[in-house]
Amino acid sequence: METLYNMDRATYASVATAVSVLAVPFWWWYQHQKFKRTFGEATYRPAFAPLSLPGMLYGLGLQFCWDQRLTVYRKTSRELISMEPTVWGQPILYTNSSEVIRQISGGGTSPWQKPPWSQEANEYWGRNVLSVSGNEWRKHRKVLQPSFNPTLYEMVWKETSRFFNEMLVQDNWPMVPGESKSFPRAQVFTQRVALCVVLSCAFGLPIKWQEKTYAGDGFTLDDGVQFQSDNLLLVVYAPSWLFRLPFKRLQYVASATNAMRNWFNNAVTAKKAEIAKTLAETDGDLDSESLKRDIFSRLTLASQLDSKSHLKDSEIIGNTWVMYFAGHDTTANVLAAAFCLLAAHKEEQEIVLEEINRLVKEFADVKLDFEVYDSLVKTRSAFVEALRLYPAGSILIRETKEDTVLRVPCGTGANGEVIEEAVPIPKGTPIVGDMIGVQYNARAFPQPEVFRPSRWYGVTTEDAYTAFSGGPRACIGRRFALVEGVCFLANVLRHYQVEPLLEDGETVEAWKTRVLGKAEIKMTLSIADSPLVFRRR
Numbered sequence: 186m187e188t189l190y191n192m193d194r195a196t197y198a199s200v201a202t203a204v205s206v207l208a209v210p211f212w213w214w215y216q217h218q219k220f221k222r223t224f225g226e227a228t229y230r231p232a233f234a235p236l237s238l239p240g241m242l243y244g245l246g247l248q249f250c251w252d253q254r255l256t257v258y259r260k261t262s263r264e265l266i267s268m269e270p271t272v273w274g275q276p277i278l279y280t281n282s283s284e285v286i287r288q289i290s291g292g293g294t295s296p297w298q299k300p301p302w303s304q305e306a307n308e309y310w311g312r313n314v315l316s317v318s319g320n321e322w323r324k325h326r327k328v329l330q331p332s333f334n335p336t337l338y339e340m341v342w343k344e345t346s347r348f349f350n351e352m353l354v355q356d357n358w359p360m361v362p363g364e365s366k367s368f369p370r371a372q373v374f375t376q377r378v379a380l381c382v383v384l385s386c387a388f389g390l391p392i393k394w395q396e397k398t399y400a401g402d403g404f405t406l407d408d409g410v411q412f413q414s415d416n417l418l419l420v421v422y423a424p425s426w427l428f429r430l431p432f433k434r435l436q437y438v439a440s441a442t443n444a445m446r447n448w449f450n451n452a453v454t455a456k457k458a459e460i461a462k463t464l465a466e467t468d469g470d471l472d473s474e475s476l477k478r479d480i481f482s483r484l485t486l487a488s489q490l491d492s493k494s495h496l497k498d499s500e501i502i503g504n505t506w507v508m509y510f511a512g513h514d515t516t517a518n519v520l521a522a523a524f525c526l527l528a529a530h531k532e533e534q535e536i537v538l539e540e541i542n543r544l545v546k547e548f549a550d551v552k553l554d555f556e557v558y559d560s561l562v563k564t565r566s567a568f569v570e571a572l573r574l575y576p577a578g579s580i581l582i583r584e585t586k587e588d589t590v591l592r593v594p595c596g597t598g599a600n601g602e603v604i605e606e607a608v609p610i611p612k613g614t615p616i617v618g619d620m621i622g623v624q625y626n627a628r629a630f631p632q633p634e635v636f637r638p639s640r641w642y643g644v645t646t647e648d649a650y651t652a653f654s655g656g657p658r659a660c661i662g663r664r665f666a667l668v669e670g671v672c673f674l675a676n677v678l679r680h681y682q683v684e685p686l687l688e689d690g691e692t693v694e695a696w697k698t699r700v701l702g703k704a705e706i707k708m709t710l711s712i713a714d715s716p717l718v719f720r721r722r
């Protein structure tokens with residue numbers, strides 16, 4: 186019996202192994218045949234799917250879209266390409282069309298959704314507007330949207346100006362004309378300003394440029410937030426026992442996460458109590474002055490007042506956290522890129538400076554107040570053009586939950602109108618919205634590799650800024666980012682000339698090749714390095 190049992194197990198194991206060994210290639214073959222039947226011969230055949238593990242190890246990963254930005258769609262003259270990996274990975278569609286992005290970005294009843302596997306890291310702290318799809322998304326967006334109002338944008342402007350002034354004093358920026366300060370990486374201060382603005386305007390924290398706020402267990406809040414976010418993938422995907430091993434770094438990650446969790450939980454409890462007290466004191470009549478204007482306060486309030494808008498504590502935390510996650514690195518990276526591009530294009534820097542000086546005179550505004558924002562067209566255009574060349578959100582991943590049809594641009598007519606073809610898409614098809622490809626699409630942006638802020642001068646709608654995605658799920662923080670970016674750029678450029686920081690014997694042309702051609706893509710896309718000099722005017 187014993188032998189038979191062992192034999193059976195052995196036979197079973199052999200059969201199971203044989204079936205698995207055969208099933209994998211069969212599944213692979215079946216997927217590829219199905220894809221071919223629907224989309225014809227693949228337009229692009231890399232060895233590995235760029236986003237698969239071997240694809241990442243092979244150096245494709247998120248970098249693939251950057252490396253191919255001027256080639257893959259041009260070679261095929263198509264804006265929707267089917268990609269069939271020859272060695273490993275699922276066939277998938279890629280698009281560089283903003284028109285297609287608008288259709289797939291999703292929302293309410295759209296058949297296009299975010300695959301749950303792509304959102305695990307985004308919802309570590311709780312389900313939130315960025316991570317969910319369908320009607321659940323509609324609810325989150327409805328609760329959050331009212332927080333993004335002119336009062337918030339004014340706060341963003343004021344706080345950005347305050348941090349700029351604190352930075353000058355506390356980091357010893359030169360005040361004497363001609364003196365300069367060098368930064369091997371300008372991201373050092375653009376990251377700091379974006380972090381301060383998000384912690385202040387989204388989290389409602391009393392942040393100062395150099396002062397630390399403690400979250401508990403010896404962690405400062407800003408460092409804890411930054412550290413936890415830098416290690417988020419480890420926290421999400423590593424098994425919990427790993428953090429009990431005697432490795433300092435792992436234990437540090439676990440402690441930072443715990444400190445953040447406790448801080449978040451206490452913050453929600455305290456905020457709810459504060460709101461309840463204010464509601465009782467004002468007899469339920471909350472005017473905008475009774476409550477802080479940050480997103481966290483507004484969100485908690487909305488959730489308390491209206492049962493349809495009720496969010497669980499974890500969802501309030503998830504939505505507040507996502508502001509940090511989606512709104513910090515992104516803006517910081519674009520600012521660093523904008524400084525590099527303006528350093529490389531002196532004539533464009535002069536155009537922006539002329540606008541700032543003219544407006545300061547017109548508004549008799551020594552401080553550059555929020556009311557100037559709308560008129561800073563050229564400054565905003567420089568920021569948006571930097572965003573186009575280095576789109577911080579580099580991909581969108583979606584799949585369709587039912588058979589559908591995409592309208593895909595396939596050329597332009599005699600009067601410049603876009604001609605579209607209808608492409609049927611079967612249920613379950615995955616697609617990558619290639620946000621880098623969209624920004625380097627020559628139909629939308631002639632000579633896409635050239636830094637030309639004037640492309641944006643006549644633009645009257647923010648919908649044109651396609652790097653923020655499009656359709657109902659376009660970035661909710663787009664004006665937040667624009668106001669912050671424009672305010673910081675204007676303040677710095679008004680007082681400092683930005684120049685390339687050259688290595689020994691390096692020419693400006695060589696600096697441009699070294700600095701402007703490289704992007705680093707982790708969770709967000711950034712210009713890889715930003716070696717700059719800021720000279721007091």
Ligand code: HEM
Pocket residue numbers: 290314315316326387507508509511512513515516519572576577578580581582620652653654657658659660661662663665666
């Ligand atoms: C230059 C800066 C920014 C860029 C390039 C950017 C880009 C994007 C992109 C491409 C998306 C679509 C993501 C997707 O559908 O998968 C998005 C969504 C989002 N962004 Fe931004 N973003 C920026 C700044 C901000 C800021 C400052 C905030 C908040 C304070 C923010 C909050 C969000 C949120 C909450 C979503 C999800 C919206 C939804 O799904 O309804 N973003 N952003």
